[in-house]
Amino acid sequence: MTNTRFDPAQIARAALESSPHLPIRRIRVEATGAGLVISGRVESYFLKQMAQETVRDVAREISLSNRIEVGPAEERFEPVE
Numbered sequence: 001m002t003n004t005r006f007d008p009a010q011i012a013r014a015a016l017e018s019s020p021h022l023p024i025r026r027i028r029v030e031a032t033g034a035g036l037v038i039s040g041r042v043e044s045y046f047l048k049q050m051a052q053e054t055v056r057d058v059a060r061e062i063s064l065s066n067r068i069e070v071g072p073a074e075e076r077f078e079p080v081e
Helices: 008-017 022-026 043-059
Strands: 028-032 035-042 064-070
Touching: 008 022, 008 028, 008 035, 008 043, 022 035, 022 043, 035 043, 043 064
Parallel strands: 035 064
Antiparallel strands: 028 035
């Protein structure tokens, strides 16, 4: 028998991973007793809002906490030889 249990965190992750906005594909989704928490870092408030609305579209009846930080992308330094 197929398990048809509704997993909002998994559905939210799939929605973010299929977004045309590449930076929000890296956003983390965590299910808590109170609902969903999204977290991570993006470079603009627009991307923060897009991530939130992407999740809200697939999990309308669930509480959503947006803990995404806005700031410059983490810099990656090349090793000095």
